[in-house]
Amino acid sequence: MKRLVLAVFALSLGAGSAALAADIPPAPPPPPPRAPATYVPAPIPLYNWTGFYLGGIAGYGFSSASTFSDTQASTFTSSTSNSFLGGGEVGVNWEFWGGVVIGAEGDFVWLPNTSNTVTAAGTGAVNGCCTATATINNRWLTLADARLGYAWDRLLIFAKGGGAFVGASNSSPTISGTGAMPLTLSGPSTNSGWNAGVGFEFAFWGTWSVKAEYDYVRLNSVSFTASGTPGSSPFAGDIINANNRVINLVLVGLNYKFGPW
DSSP states (O other): OHHHHHHHHHHHHHHHHHHHHHHSOOOOOOOOOOOOOOOOOOOOOOOOOOEEEEEEEEEEEEEEOOEEEETTOOEEEEEEOEEEEEEEEEEEEEEETTTEEEEEEEEEEEEEEEEEEEEEEOOSTTTTTEEEEEEEEEEEEEEEEEEEEEEETTEEEEEEEEEEEEEEEEOOOEEEETTOOOOOEEOOSEEEEEEEEEEEEEEEETTEEEEEEEEEEEEOOEEEEEOSOTTTSTTTTOEEEEEOEEEEEEEEEEEEEEOOO
């Protein structure tokens, strides 16, 4: 009897366990394996044009013929000469507002053998016998400009404008004709004016950049006086005015930028 009770109890316990197991939901399937992480490189930052820069420039300068007049109603002819040039520059840029670049720049170039030669044929009673030839040699040129441009990453397109200053030396004129006498010509050794230009610049490696630009330089009128006693020598006492003096510059440059600050 005791064995019968134990058997019934064991059977009942097994049936309950089976029913409880039937009520438990099956375990979820294991998650799929994760794909290996892919490397996403950080975006390359845009070039920043802000900073100071120093550089060298070289190029070609050519002058337009000037307009001359004098106090003796002479007839003038003039010629120009062109030359290679070289020098240096210094400047500063500030980039803001999504690519707008403003700045200031100073250029200094030597102008070897760039001259304006003028020949005057006298028409008055005193100097009608003779002609005089003089040369105005431009020796150096300085530009002080403001710049405004727009940058597409490492490419900068710009316009510039400001003041122009030139230094010159005047050779003593040569006079030919009957009764010609020695004569000297005196005048200012410097002149000033304005300039305007356009160009582009490209940062090709680190903070090194190359540029190309065109500049139009317009100088003020300047007067030269021929020394001597009026009436005693051809062109003596004559005052010659040089007007509309223009220099055109085509420049290339190499700059190194310090910054941004």
